[in-house]
Amino acid sequence: MSEKSGLFDSEMIRAQFPTLSLxxxxxxxxxxxxxxxxxKPVRVIEALExxxxxxxxxxxxxxxxxxxxxxxxxxKSRNRMAQFIGATSPQEIIWTKxxxxxxxxxxxxxxxxxxxxxxxxxxxxxxxxxxIVPWQLVAERTGATIRYMEMDEQGRLNLDxxxxxxxxxxKIVACTQVSNSLGTINPLEQIIARARVVGALVLIDxxxxxxxQPVNVAELxxxxxxxxxxxxxxxxxxxxxWGRKKHLDSMPPYQAGGEMIKVVQKHQSTxxxxxxxxxAGTPNIAGAIVLATxxxxxxxxxxxxxxxxxxxxxxxxxKRLRKVNNLRIFGPTNPxxxxxxxxxxxxxxxxxxxxxxxxxxxxxxxxxxxxAQLAMEHLGVSVTARASFYLYNNYDDVDRLAEGLESVNRIxxx
Numbered sequence: 001m002s003e004k005s006g007l008f009d010s011e012m013i014r015a016q017f018p019t020l021s022l023x024x025x026x027x028x029x030x031x032x033x034x035x036x037x038x039x040k041p042v043r044v045i046e047a048l049e050x051x052x053x054x055x056x057x058x059x060x061x062x063x064x065x066x067x068x069x070x071x072x073x074x075x076k077s078r079n080r081m082a083q084f085i086g087a088t089s090p091q092e093i094i095w096t097k098x099x100x101x102x103x104x105x106x107x108x109x110x111x112x113x114x115x116x117x118x119x120x121x122x123x124x125x126x127x128x129x130x131x132i133v134p135w136q137l138v139a140e141r142t143g144a145t146i147r148y149m150e151m152d153e154q155g156r157l158n159l160d161x162x163x164x165x166x167x168x169x170x171k172i173v174a175c176t177q178v179s180n181s182l183g184t185i186n187p188l189e190q191i192i193a194r195a196r197v198v199g200a201l202v203l204i205d206x207x208x209x210x211x212x213q214p215v216n217v218a219e220l221x222x223x224x225x226x227x228x229x230x231x232x233x234x235x236x237x238x239x240x241x242w243g244r245k246k247h248l249d250s251m252p253p254y255q256a257g258g259e260m261i262k263v264v265q266k267h268q269s270t271x272x273x274x275x276x277x278x279x280a281g282t283p284n285i286a287g288a289i290v291l292a293t294x295x296x297x298x299x300x301x302x303x304x305x306x307x308x309x310x311x312x313x314x315x316x317x318x319k320r321l322r323k324v325n326n327l328r329i330f331g332p333t334n335p336x337x338x339x340x341x342x343x344x345x346x347x348x349x350x351x352x353x354x355x356x357x358x359x360x361x362x363x364x365x366x367x368x369x370x371x372a373q374l375a376m377e378h379l380g381v382s383v384t385a386r387a388s389f390y391l392y393n394n395y396d397d398v399d400r401l402a403e404g405l406e407s408v409n410r411i412x413x414x
Contacts, residue, residue: 008305010394016041017392027362030400035180035208035341035388036366037230040294044233047293051286059285060259060276074285077292078275081240084295085225086216091274092248094241095288099207100130102226102241103174105278106203107134109251110224111172117143120169122200124149124157124186125378126179129371131205135174144171149191151378155182155331162194170200177215178208181372181386182331183341192221201247207231211390212310212339214303217242229287234294238287241278248274255280298391306391310340313389317342317398324405326413330379340389343370346405349412351385357411358404365401 014020017039022029031039057070075090082090096102111134115121121135125148139146147165152158166173173195178185188204195202203224206215211232217225224247229238243251253260253271257280262270271277298306315335321327326347332338346354355367366386369376376382387401 008301008309010309010392013301014392014394016043018042018045020392024362024364025360030361030363030397032387032389032393032397032401033364033366034211034231034390034393035386037236038211038233038390039392040235041233041297043297044235044290044294047290048235048286051289055289056286058282070285070289073289074283077289080292080295081242084299085210085240085242086218087242088218089245092242092245094243094248094275094278095283096226096239096241097237097284098228098230098239099128099205099226102224102239103131103203103205104134105241105254106224106226106243106251107138109254109278110201110247111135111138111144112142113252115139115142115144115171118169119144119171120167121146122149122166122170122173122175123147124175125151125374126155126157126182126184126186126372127174127176127374128180128205128207129373131174131176131203132374145169148374149175151184151375154333155179155184155375155379156337157184157186157191159187159190162191166191166194166198166200168198170195170198172201172203174203174205176205176208178206178212178339178341179331179372179375180208180341181370181375181384182343183208183338183388184332185337185339188220188222196221208339208341211298212303213307223247229291229294232294233297234291235284235287238284238291240291245274248278251278253277253280257281259283301391309391310389311335313393313395313398314338314340314342316395317387317389317401320398320402321405324402325409327405330384341386342388343384343386345381345384346408347412349408351383353412354385354405354408357408358401361400361404361407363401363404 019039055070057066059071059074078090078093081093201223204222206227210227225242230236260280262272328345330343351367
Protein backbone atom coordinates (compact mmCIF):
# COMPACT_ATOMS: atom_id res chain seq x y z
CA MET A 1 0.00 0.00 0.00
CA SER A 2 1.09 3.58 -0.49
CA GLU A 3 3.06 5.17 2.30
CA LYS A 4 1.81 8.63 1.37
CA SER A 5 -1.52 10.02 2.51
CA GLY A 6 -2.24 13.52 1.29
CA LEU A 7 0.71 15.61 2.40
CA PHE A 8 1.80 12.99 4.96
CA ASP A 9 4.96 11.22 3.83
CA SER A 10 5.58 8.28 6.14
CA GLU A 11 9.12 7.66 4.90
CA MET A 12 10.10 11.30 5.35
CA ILE A 13 8.75 11.18 8.90
CA ARG A 14 10.56 7.91 9.69
CA ALA A 15 13.86 9.32 8.47
CA GLN A 16 13.77 11.86 11.29
CA PHE A 17 13.83 9.17 14.00
CA PRO A 18 17.32 7.65 14.31
CA THR A 19 16.26 4.69 16.45
CA LEU A 20 14.08 3.38 13.63
CA SER A 21 17.15 2.77 11.50
CA LEU A 22 18.58 0.28 14.00
CA UNK A 23 18.68 -3.47 13.58
CA UNK A 24 17.70 -5.87 16.35
CA UNK A 25 18.65 -9.54 16.12
CA UNK A 26 20.07 -8.68 12.69
CA UNK A 27 16.61 -7.58 11.55
CA UNK A 28 15.37 -4.04 10.86
CA UNK A 29 13.67 -2.74 13.99
CA UNK A 30 9.88 -2.58 13.98
CA UNK A 31 9.00 -0.42 16.97
CA UNK A 32 5.43 -1.01 18.14
CA UNK A 33 5.60 0.21 21.74
CA UNK A 34 4.87 3.92 21.45
CA UNK A 35 2.09 3.74 24.05
CA UNK A 36 4.88 3.02 26.54
CA UNK A 37 7.22 5.66 25.17
CA UNK A 38 7.67 7.24 21.76
CA UNK A 39 10.85 7.50 19.79
CA LYS A 40 12.47 10.95 19.47
CA PRO A 41 13.10 12.92 16.30
CA VAL A 42 16.54 14.30 15.53
CA ARG A 43 15.55 17.86 16.37
CA VAL A 44 14.50 16.85 19.90
CA ILE A 45 17.75 14.97 20.46
CA GLU A 46 19.76 17.91 19.13
CA ALA A 47 17.79 20.42 21.21
CA LEU A 48 18.53 18.44 24.35
CA GLU A 49 22.23 18.35 23.53
CA UNK A 50 22.21 22.06 22.65
CA UNK A 51 20.72 22.96 26.02
CA UNK A 52 23.50 21.19 27.91
CA UNK A 53 26.17 22.62 25.61
CA UNK A 54 24.97 26.21 25.45
CA UNK A 55 22.41 27.02 28.15
CA UNK A 56 22.96 24.73 31.12
CA UNK A 57 22.20 26.66 34.29
CA UNK A 58 19.69 26.67 37.12
CA UNK A 59 16.60 28.74 36.46
CA UNK A 60 15.18 31.76 38.33
CA UNK A 61 17.04 34.21 40.56
CA UNK A 62 20.34 33.94 38.69
CA UNK A 63 21.21 37.41 37.42
CA UNK A 64 24.02 36.26 35.15
CA UNK A 65 23.36 35.84 31.45
CA UNK A 66 23.55 32.03 31.30
CA UNK A 67 20.88 31.69 33.98
CA UNK A 68 18.74 34.33 32.32
CA UNK A 69 19.01 32.41 29.05
CA UNK A 70 17.91 29.15 30.67
CA UNK A 71 15.09 30.85 32.60
CA UNK A 72 13.77 32.57 29.50
CA UNK A 73 13.70 29.30 27.54
CA UNK A 74 12.12 27.46 30.48
CA UNK A 75 9.27 29.94 30.89
CA LYS A 76 8.86 30.32 27.15
CA SER A 77 8.19 26.60 26.99
CA ARG A 78 5.57 26.95 29.73
CA ASN A 79 3.86 29.59 27.58
CA ARG A 80 4.08 27.20 24.65
CA MET A 81 2.34 24.44 26.63
CA ALA A 82 -0.45 26.83 27.59
CA GLN A 83 -0.98 27.71 23.95
CA PHE A 84 -0.72 24.05 22.92
CA ILE A 85 -3.64 22.88 25.08
CA GLY A 86 -5.69 26.09 25.07
CA ALA A 87 -5.02 27.13 28.66
CA THR A 88 -6.08 30.61 29.74
CA SER A 89 -2.74 31.43 31.37
CA PRO A 90 0.75 29.90 31.73
CA GLN A 91 0.16 30.16 35.49
CA GLU A 92 -2.12 27.16 35.04
CA ILE A 93 0.74 25.04 33.65
CA ILE A 94 2.56 23.05 36.34
CA TRP A 95 5.70 21.15 35.35
CA THR A 96 5.73 17.57 36.67
CA LYS A 97 7.76 14.42 36.10
CA UNK A 98 4.85 13.04 34.08
CA UNK A 99 1.22 12.01 34.18
CA UNK A 100 1.64 9.91 37.33
CA UNK A 101 3.03 12.80 39.35
CA UNK A 102 0.35 15.13 38.04
CA UNK A 103 -2.43 12.83 39.25
CA UNK A 104 -0.71 12.31 42.59
CA UNK A 105 -0.41 16.06 43.00
CA UNK A 106 -4.14 16.58 42.53
CA UNK A 107 -5.08 13.56 44.63
CA UNK A 108 -2.93 14.68 47.55
CA UNK A 109 -3.30 18.44 47.37
CA UNK A 110 -6.94 18.69 46.34
CA UNK A 111 -8.25 15.28 47.39
CA UNK A 112 -6.82 15.21 50.90
CA UNK A 113 -8.25 18.64 51.62
CA UNK A 114 -11.65 18.39 49.97
CA UNK A 115 -12.89 14.83 50.45
CA UNK A 116 -14.55 13.28 53.47
CA UNK A 117 -16.39 10.14 54.55
CA UNK A 118 -19.62 11.04 52.76
CA UNK A 119 -17.97 11.78 49.42
CA UNK A 120 -17.45 9.64 46.33
CA UNK A 121 -14.68 9.45 43.74
CA UNK A 122 -15.75 8.17 40.33
CA UNK A 123 -13.21 6.29 38.18
CA UNK A 124 -13.38 3.77 35.34
CA UNK A 125 -12.22 0.16 35.30
CA UNK A 126 -10.00 0.88 32.29
CA UNK A 127 -7.78 3.34 34.17
CA UNK A 128 -4.01 3.06 34.34
CA UNK A 129 -2.94 2.27 37.89
CA UNK A 130 -1.65 5.82 38.23
CA UNK A 131 -5.27 6.99 38.10
CA ILE A 132 -6.51 4.40 40.59
CA VAL A 133 -3.92 3.86 43.32
CA PRO A 134 -3.51 7.56 44.30
CA TRP A 135 -7.28 7.79 44.78
CA GLN A 136 -7.27 4.57 46.81
CA LEU A 137 -4.71 6.10 49.16
CA VAL A 138 -6.80 9.26 49.47
CA ALA A 139 -9.95 7.22 50.10
CA GLU A 140 -8.23 5.23 52.85
CA ARG A 141 -7.21 8.43 54.63
CA THR A 142 -10.37 10.48 54.11
CA GLY A 143 -13.05 7.80 54.27
CA ALA A 144 -14.29 8.67 50.78
CA THR A 145 -15.73 5.89 48.60
CA ILE A 146 -14.51 4.96 45.12
CA ARG A 147 -17.03 3.94 42.48
CA TYR A 148 -16.38 2.76 38.94
CA MET A 149 -17.82 3.15 35.47
CA GLU A 150 -17.66 -0.36 34.05
CA MET A 151 -16.88 -1.57 30.53
CA ASP A 152 -18.86 -3.70 28.11
CA GLU A 153 -17.53 -6.76 26.31
CA GLN A 154 -15.73 -4.58 23.74
CA GLY A 155 -13.92 -2.45 26.30
CA ARG A 156 -16.22 0.54 25.86
CA LEU A 157 -17.58 2.39 28.87
CA ASN A 158 -21.14 1.45 29.76
CA LEU A 159 -22.75 4.75 30.69
CA ASP A 160 -26.34 3.52 31.01
CA UNK A 161 -26.18 4.10 34.77
CA UNK A 162 -24.04 7.25 34.68
CA UNK A 163 -26.67 9.35 36.46
CA UNK A 164 -26.76 6.89 39.34
CA UNK A 165 -22.98 6.56 39.51
CA UNK A 166 -22.32 10.29 39.27
CA UNK A 167 -24.64 11.76 41.87
CA UNK A 168 -24.75 14.43 44.53
CA UNK A 169 -22.08 12.64 46.62
CA UNK A 170 -19.62 12.58 43.69
CA LYS A 171 -16.91 15.18 44.26
CA ILE A 172 -14.44 14.29 41.52
CA VAL A 173 -14.46 12.20 38.35
CA ALA A 174 -11.03 10.97 37.18
CA CYS A 175 -11.06 9.38 33.74
CA THR A 176 -8.67 8.53 30.94
CA GLN A 177 -9.31 10.11 27.57
CA VAL A 178 -7.86 7.10 25.73
CA SER A 179 -7.22 3.69 27.27
CA ASN A 180 -3.57 2.65 27.29
CA SER A 181 -4.45 -1.05 27.37
CA LEU A 182 -7.30 -1.19 24.82
CA GLY A 183 -7.08 2.01 22.81
CA THR A 184 -10.70 2.88 23.63
CA ILE A 185 -11.57 6.54 23.05
CA ASN A 186 -13.93 7.61 25.82
CA PRO A 187 -17.02 9.83 25.42
CA LEU A 188 -15.70 12.62 27.63
CA GLU A 189 -18.36 15.11 26.62
CA GLN A 190 -21.12 12.98 28.15
CA ILE A 191 -19.12 12.23 31.31
CA ILE A 192 -18.08 15.84 31.89
CA ALA A 193 -21.60 17.12 31.23
CA ARG A 194 -22.95 14.83 33.94
CA ALA A 195 -20.23 15.90 36.37
CA ARG A 196 -21.19 19.52 35.79
CA VAL A 197 -24.82 18.75 36.69
CA VAL A 198 -23.83 17.47 40.15
CA GLY A 199 -20.99 19.97 40.71
CA ALA A 200 -18.17 17.41 40.60
CA LEU A 201 -14.68 18.30 39.42
CA VAL A 202 -13.16 16.39 36.49
CA LEU A 203 -9.57 15.21 36.01
CA ILE A 204 -8.62 13.85 32.59
CA ASP A 205 -5.63 11.59 32.00
CA UNK A 206 -4.51 12.68 28.55
CA UNK A 207 -1.29 10.66 28.33
CA UNK A 208 -2.53 8.54 25.40
CA UNK A 209 -4.49 11.35 23.74
CA UNK A 210 -2.13 14.33 23.49
CA UNK A 211 0.40 12.54 21.24
CA UNK A 212 -2.26 11.77 18.66
CA GLN A 213 -4.84 14.55 18.57
CA PRO A 214 -5.29 18.24 19.33
CA VAL A 215 -6.52 18.97 22.86
CA ASN A 216 -8.22 22.12 24.10
CA VAL A 217 -8.92 22.12 27.82
CA ALA A 218 -11.35 25.03 27.55
CA GLU A 219 -13.45 23.13 25.03
CA LEU A 220 -13.27 19.96 27.12
CA UNK A 221 -14.50 21.92 30.15
CA UNK A 222 -12.54 19.76 32.59
CA UNK A 223 -10.84 21.02 35.77
CA UNK A 224 -7.50 19.20 35.60
CA UNK A 225 -5.65 17.69 32.64
CA UNK A 226 -2.40 15.71 32.80
CA UNK A 227 0.01 14.34 30.21
CA UNK A 228 3.60 13.16 29.71
CA UNK A 229 6.28 14.44 27.36
CA UNK A 230 7.96 11.12 26.58
CA UNK A 231 4.89 9.69 24.83
CA UNK A 232 4.74 12.63 22.39
CA UNK A 233 8.29 12.65 21.00
CA UNK A 234 9.63 14.61 23.98
CA UNK A 235 12.14 13.74 26.71
CA UNK A 236 11.47 11.42 29.62
CA UNK A 237 10.91 12.80 33.10
CA UNK A 238 8.80 15.80 32.10
CA UNK A 239 5.05 16.27 32.06
CA UNK A 240 2.32 18.83 32.51
CA UNK A 241 -0.51 19.31 34.95
CA TRP A 242 -3.03 21.88 33.82
CA GLY A 243 -5.58 23.06 36.36
CA ARG A 244 -8.12 25.82 36.57
CA LYS A 245 -6.48 28.70 38.39
CA LYS A 246 -9.23 28.93 41.01
CA HIS A 247 -8.59 25.33 42.02
CA LEU A 248 -4.81 25.59 41.98
CA ASP A 249 -4.98 28.77 44.06
CA SER A 250 -7.01 26.99 46.73
CA MET A 251 -4.76 23.93 46.90
CA PRO A 252 -1.82 23.67 49.34
CA PRO A 253 1.65 22.72 48.07
CA TYR A 254 2.26 19.07 47.21
CA GLN A 255 5.98 19.13 48.01
CA ALA A 256 8.08 21.59 49.98
CA GLY A 257 11.56 23.02 49.43
CA GLY A 258 13.28 25.64 47.37
CA GLU A 259 11.50 27.72 44.73
CA MET A 260 7.95 27.08 46.04
CA ILE A 261 8.22 29.50 48.97
CA LYS A 262 7.73 33.23 49.32
CA VAL A 263 8.95 33.78 52.91
CA VAL A 264 10.38 31.22 55.36
CA GLN A 265 10.33 31.95 59.09
CA LYS A 266 11.20 29.76 62.06
CA HIS A 267 7.70 28.41 62.55
CA GLN A 268 5.83 29.13 59.36
CA SER A 269 6.25 29.86 55.70
CA THR A 270 4.26 31.40 52.90
CA UNK A 271 4.03 30.09 49.37
CA UNK A 272 5.09 31.41 46.01
CA UNK A 273 2.46 32.37 43.48
CA UNK A 274 1.35 29.99 40.76
CA UNK A 275 2.79 28.03 39.13
CA UNK A 276 5.88 27.89 41.33
CA UNK A 277 3.93 26.90 44.46
CA UNK A 278 3.82 23.37 43.05
CA UNK A 279 7.37 23.19 41.69
CA ALA A 280 9.64 22.51 44.66
CA GLY A 281 13.35 21.97 44.04
CA THR A 282 15.38 22.04 40.87
CA PRO A 283 13.10 21.04 38.00
CA ASN A 284 13.82 19.07 34.85
CA ILE A 285 14.91 22.22 33.05
CA ALA A 286 16.18 20.54 29.92
CA GLY A 287 13.09 18.36 29.65
CA ALA A 288 10.74 21.32 30.02
CA ILE A 289 12.56 23.39 27.42
CA VAL A 290 12.86 20.58 24.89
CA LEU A 291 9.22 19.55 25.26
CA ALA A 292 8.39 22.71 23.32
CA THR A 293 10.58 21.41 20.50
CA UNK A 294 8.56 18.19 20.43
CA UNK A 295 5.31 20.17 20.31
CA UNK A 296 6.65 22.28 17.46
CA UNK A 297 7.55 19.12 15.56
CA UNK A 298 4.11 17.54 16.01
CA UNK A 299 2.28 20.71 15.04
CA UNK A 300 4.44 21.12 11.95
CA UNK A 301 3.52 17.61 10.86
CA UNK A 302 -0.07 18.49 11.77
CA UNK A 303 -2.44 16.62 14.05
CA UNK A 304 -5.02 16.28 11.30
CA UNK A 305 -2.41 14.55 9.14
CA UNK A 306 -1.23 12.41 12.06
CA UNK A 307 -4.76 11.29 12.87
CA UNK A 308 -5.57 10.54 9.25
CA UNK A 309 -2.41 8.47 8.88
CA UNK A 310 -2.97 6.59 12.12
CA UNK A 311 -6.65 5.93 11.37
CA UNK A 312 -5.71 4.42 8.02
CA UNK A 313 -2.89 2.43 9.59
CA UNK A 314 -5.05 1.01 12.39
CA UNK A 315 -7.80 0.18 9.92
CA UNK A 316 -5.30 -1.74 7.83
CA UNK A 317 -3.79 -3.40 10.92
CA UNK A 318 -7.15 -4.62 12.20
CA LYS A 319 -8.00 -6.16 8.80
CA ARG A 320 -4.54 -7.71 8.39
CA LEU A 321 -4.31 -9.12 11.91
CA ARG A 322 -7.79 -10.62 11.79
CA LYS A 323 -6.44 -12.93 9.09
CA VAL A 324 -3.98 -14.43 11.58
CA ASN A 325 -5.30 -17.75 12.88
CA ASN A 326 -6.27 -17.91 16.57
CA LEU A 327 -5.74 -14.18 17.12
CA ARG A 328 -8.13 -12.51 19.54
CA ILE A 329 -8.15 -8.72 19.46
CA PHE A 330 -9.43 -6.82 22.47
CA GLY A 331 -11.14 -3.45 22.42
CA PRO A 332 -13.78 -1.78 20.23
CA THR A 333 -14.47 -3.41 16.86
CA ASN A 334 -15.30 0.00 15.39
CA PRO A 335 -12.00 1.66 14.37
CA UNK A 336 -13.57 5.09 14.94
CA UNK A 337 -13.83 4.30 18.66
CA UNK A 338 -10.20 3.30 19.18
CA UNK A 339 -6.81 4.92 19.08
CA UNK A 340 -3.48 3.48 17.93
CA UNK A 341 -3.36 0.55 20.36
CA UNK A 342 -4.11 -3.09 19.58
CA UNK A 343 -4.07 -5.58 22.46
CA UNK A 344 -4.34 -9.25 21.59
CA UNK A 345 -3.85 -12.88 22.50
CA UNK A 346 -2.67 -15.60 20.15
CA UNK A 347 -4.60 -18.73 21.02
CA UNK A 348 -3.25 -20.40 24.14
CA UNK A 349 0.28 -19.18 23.51
CA UNK A 350 1.53 -17.08 26.40
CA UNK A 351 2.10 -13.44 25.52
CA UNK A 352 5.69 -13.67 26.82
CA UNK A 353 6.43 -16.41 24.30
CA UNK A 354 4.82 -14.37 21.54
CA UNK A 355 6.92 -11.34 22.44
CA UNK A 356 10.13 -13.34 22.71
CA UNK A 357 9.72 -14.83 19.25
CA UNK A 358 8.76 -11.46 17.76
CA UNK A 359 11.82 -9.90 19.39
CA UNK A 360 14.00 -12.39 17.54
CA UNK A 361 12.43 -10.97 14.37
CA UNK A 362 13.28 -7.41 15.39
CA UNK A 363 9.69 -6.58 16.38
CA UNK A 364 9.20 -4.69 19.65
CA UNK A 365 5.82 -5.03 21.37
CA UNK A 366 4.71 -4.76 25.01
CA UNK A 367 3.54 -7.68 27.17
CA UNK A 368 1.82 -7.65 30.55
CA UNK A 369 -1.17 -6.13 32.27
CA UNK A 370 -0.10 -2.68 31.06
CA UNK A 371 -0.65 -1.18 34.54
CA ALA A 372 -4.35 -1.85 33.95
CA GLN A 373 -5.18 -4.91 36.03
CA LEU A 374 -8.84 -3.95 36.43
CA ALA A 375 -9.18 -3.89 32.65
CA MET A 376 -7.46 -7.28 32.39
CA GLU A 377 -9.78 -8.69 35.05
CA HIS A 378 -12.78 -7.46 33.07
CA LEU A 379 -11.44 -9.16 29.93
CA GLY A 380 -10.88 -12.39 31.85
CA VAL A 381 -7.13 -12.46 31.21
CA SER A 382 -4.02 -11.75 33.26
CA VAL A 383 -1.89 -10.33 30.46
CA THR A 384 -2.10 -9.37 26.80
CA ALA A 385 0.34 -8.57 24.05
CA ARG A 386 0.08 -4.97 22.86
CA ALA A 387 1.17 -3.33 19.64
CA SER A 388 0.94 0.46 19.64
CA PHE A 389 1.46 2.64 16.61
CA TYR A 390 2.49 6.23 16.03
CA LEU A 391 3.08 8.69 13.23
CA TYR A 392 6.34 7.01 12.19
CA ASN A 393 4.89 3.52 11.71
CA ASN A 394 3.87 2.25 8.29
CA TYR A 395 2.12 -0.60 6.52
CA ASP A 396 5.34 -2.60 6.32
CA ASP A 397 5.45 -2.58 10.14
CA VAL A 398 1.93 -4.04 10.20
CA ASP A 399 2.87 -6.72 7.67
CA ARG A 400 6.01 -7.63 9.64
CA LEU A 401 3.92 -7.98 12.80
CA ALA A 402 1.34 -10.17 11.08
CA GLU A 403 4.03 -12.34 9.50
CA GLY A 404 5.77 -12.64 12.86
CA LEU A 405 2.55 -13.79 14.52
CA GLU A 406 2.01 -16.33 11.76
CA SER A 407 5.53 -17.62 12.47
CA VAL A 408 4.63 -17.97 16.15
CA ASN A 409 1.60 -20.02 15.14
CA ARG A 410 3.75 -22.32 13.04
CA ILE A 411 6.21 -22.84 15.90
CA UNK A 412 3.52 -23.80 18.42
CA UNK A 413 1.17 -25.58 16.02
CA UNK A 414 3.41 -27.34 13.49
